[in-house]
Amino acid sequence: MFSGLSAFPLTPMNESGIDEAAFVRLVKRLVDANVDSIGALGSTGSYAYLTRAERARVAQLAVEHAGNVPVMVGISALRTRDVLTLAEDAQKAGASAVLLAPMSYQKLSTEEVFELYKTVTSSLSVPLCVYDNPGTTHFEFSDELYGRIAQLPNVRSIKIPGVPTDPEAAKAHVARLRALIPSHVTLGVSGDALAAMGLNAGCEAWYSVIGGLFPRTALAITRAALAGDAQAATRLSERLQPLWALFGQHGGSLRVVAAAAELRGLVEHPTLPLPLKALDGAADRQRLAVLLDELELA
Template sequence: MFKGLSAFPLTPLIDGRVDQASFVSLIERLVKAGVDSIGALGSTGSYAYLTREQRRDTTRLAISVSGGIPVMTSIGSPSADDVLRLADDAQHEGVSGVLLAPVSYQKLSADEVFSLYEDVTRTISVPLCVYDNPATTGFEFTDELLIALSQLPHVGSIKLGTLAQDRTTAARRVARLKEQVKAGVTIGISGDAQSLRGLQAGCDVWYSVLAGLFPRYFLRLAQAAQDDDRNEIGRLDAPLAPLWELFQRYGSLRVTATMAELLGVVASPCLPRPLKTLSGQERSQLKALLETTLRPLLYP
């Protein structure tokens, strides 16, 4: 399941409760587009802000309307015991894989992170994706640790959070990882602004925020990158430059959630408190960008 385009939809909320109707609509859009997998309850899905029951019920809902497309769900939590319980819940609901970031209040050591993954992979029966997301966890994986984790049972993919700007340097890193990780473990890229570079550098899968809202467009973009069709990449990526700037300033979750609100596909506000979507001048600018350029391209 860890290949191609993995789309990570929002988990819209209303007064702290999951807006199931809007969530189902988002999943159905991914199914119609034909994404390769669905990352329910990723960072875009606000997993860290939801209760165990909400995470279990939302995972079940995603699977029920996935149309057979593999569904992966996040099991990250500061407590290792909670991670194990969340893994049990996810497997009971029938996930095709789990996603684990080393979430913590206290900064973790490399040994603590390895022990966490060792404990989890000892107990699960579905594939696990190692989630490298230093922007939210504060933990930075070394390549040596990623390679060591890939040797654990059931590890199926590594989701890179950072990649060098230089294409040659990025390609060398991806090639080195592929040579040294356990056979069958794929290398994925996240962070939509850098993901085209990751695919061109040899990554196997794009774990995408915006594909969760605009799956058809990002399927085309992913295919162009995998084909190394630079003309098509340039044509499709150029209109997105303002979004990459907004991502850099406000974070991908806030920007994506704001677009979903402006498009009317979720209620406003849709994020878990205390998170807020863009407001004031920034929201007006994004609305103008959607109306003049992005909506006809991304949300036909």
């Protein structure tokens, strides 16, 4: 399950709770599109804003409605104790894998992060994907730390935060990481604008935000790259450049994707936990609506 397109859906919610019907609709869209796996409760799923009970419920809903598509569930939390509890909940829900980022308030040291993964992986009965997301955790993995963690039991994939924008530099980056980790551990690219570059450079998976909302578009890029058609994958990604630019203008993909889901009628407004807000200016939303139509994202 750690190859191909792993689609990360929103967790639609308001201040009253999770919109379970909307979440199920999003999951079913992914199943209908035949994605390779579903990543519930990643950053796109707003895991850090949910209670333990809410996270357990989202995990249950994802597994229940995913059919034969494997589900990976995020278990990140500030304390190791809570990570272990969330891992138990995810496994009880039937998750096929878990996703763990070194979430923190106090900046973590390299050894603290290694010990986190060592403790968690030693008690798991399902595989784990390492989640490197410095934009939210403010922790930067070294290549050497990737290599150490990849040797731990149950580690099966590393979600890296993008690759260099030069194709040759991207290939060298992936090759350097590949030399440090066992062959059974895959490399997955995130940062949607760099997905085609990462896949063309040798990453086996794309852990995708846009894939959680518009899976067929993301699948086309993924399938082309993994079939060895780098030109087609690049062309399909470059077509989405206006969307990638919009992500950059609004501090990342979450606010834009949430607004896109609202505009397409897939979720109710509001759909993010306060104080987060989807794009709410009339001009920004109109621009996004026009862009969705131009790019035929539905």
